[in-house]
Amino acid sequence: MSEGIISTAVTSALHEALRKAQTDGQLRLAVWPSLVFDIPKRAEWGDLSTTVAMGLAKGEKRPPREIADVIASHLQWKTDLFDHVDVVPPGYINLTIKRDQWFRVLTEIEQQGTAYGDSTVRAGQKVLIEFVSANPTGPLHVGHGRGAAVGDALAHLLTRTGADVTREYYVNDVGTQVETLGKSVLMRVPQEGLGVELKDAPLPEGLYQGQYISEIATAFVESQPLPAMKNGEADVAEAGRFAKDLLLREILADLHQFNVRFDAVFEEHTLYDNGVVPDALDALRAKEYVYTSEEADWLATSRWGDDKDRVVKRANGQYTYFASDIAYHVHKFNRGFQQLINVWGADHHGYVPRMKAMIHALGYSENSFQVSLVQLVSLVRSGKPVAMSTRAGEFVTLREVMDEVGVDAARFFFLMRRSDTPLDFDLDLAQRKSNDNPVFYVQYAHARITSLFKMAQEQGMNVPSVSEVDLTLLGFPEELALVKKLAEYPELISESARCLEPHRVAYYLQDLAGLLHSYYYKHRILQVNASALTLARLVLMGAVQTVVRNGLTVLGVSAPETM
């Protein structure tokens, strides 16, 4: 786990203290405890707090208070790092860090810049993040948008922890959906003799109803000579392929506008073109994980906790969707990826057990495969829910939301909540230019600092480097609070990445922006007669700006210079 400069120093001090206590025979430490710190809830409990003593009490067979005293006695003399060390019942060790130690963070940020917050936990690891993967049978809706924002943010997060990340979009272009798409398009072809002349009449049950189908139909006939369309079967396939390609292009264009770029688009049909599906199943059959029963082939997923075994090849000889998934994931591993992350709509959670079982069957460890489930998005306008009905083909598309509220607001709102809980997306709030709009509030912090720098420049001051200023001048509690918040950032990133929870970054940024606005209002930064103080404050502002920008970048939200 990556840690900030302060936590690293404190951890090693604690480690040292424990070792000393052990060599002195004060603690036996049969099992070495994990050295974790919390940021205490109350200021009087210090900057960092640890409960190691309480955890050790059982093994040492001594009261936690005594153990804490022992540890504290070995920490006490590190006066360069600690201002003071307190032991509080029942056995907390509360550490107060020397003020000047905190300010080292500013040097750190200045040196690392856009890399501040990066770590090496996943260095050398090849990670594949598969997300969106919407079937190309219509435009993306807001739910897909949330998946796109989450997947992309996860990709950023893992990149920050050193991973070599590939973003991939999987296209289900085998099976009935593309066929249905083809049929739907043909029904809307505006030519007599081929389509129904009832242009706007509802299509038969099960076909795609949206207006976009008619548009595709028009494009389809224009794309090829009429006489070529003769026999039904071939036309359906042709129309389906045409529509799929067109819709996929539009989907990727929407995502492009949404600032999501995929490194690869993987089409299901290539698995069949290259025989990957039968190969994968044969390999599993060789391990006796695939068997035949009632004329169908099954994967024995129940061996690894699934409710029942799953059909991979139906009695009629057709492969199931699950068979494609098996082959696809074999293919992912064969391409050298060590960690596979799939971002799915939460309605697919029922597939997770069979997928995990499949990973086992393939011989990979369970934690090499993770699924991030993304819950539904409900749009709210003027306090009332916006009606959405997929059945009638009326749903709010990602494009509509993007056009209405902008890419930044959309992305931030999608990432504002834990992704596995439903999201109420307030369209009014997202457009508001005031402090109750979180994305605005955070971006404004960034723009405000830029504006400040501009003003400083007009007064003949450039933002100095840390080495040129006297940081001891930053004596206000608000200044220390900002620095402490900045120090949290590296751990925030590594923890968000470990838990696959980008929303933590959104919360952090709101906190940081709050501290900034509050400070800005309370203390004038550009002092007239105290240029040394002003310079020190400019350094602090520069650091805040760097971290705000880094955090927004993780979320895929821009950091504007002016607003």
Place this chain on the structure above:
RNA sequence: GCGCCUGUAGCUCAGUAGGAUAGAGCAUCGGACUUCUAAUCCGGUUGUCGCAGGUUCGAUUCCUGCCAGGCGCGCCA
């Protein structure tokens, strides 16, 4: 019926590899603009952490049961 997720302030939600007196925003009420962006800030008010047991020195966090809501349970994709 079985499985997964959720239940925290009036509303929207954080917080859980067990830790101290449970937090934020919104709403509401009351304040602050000769000012580097008031596009902002400051202050007041708000809780049986769904309910009931259990494990523990300590539970919002872990376990069990119940209640409520959402989703999922095909040789569909």
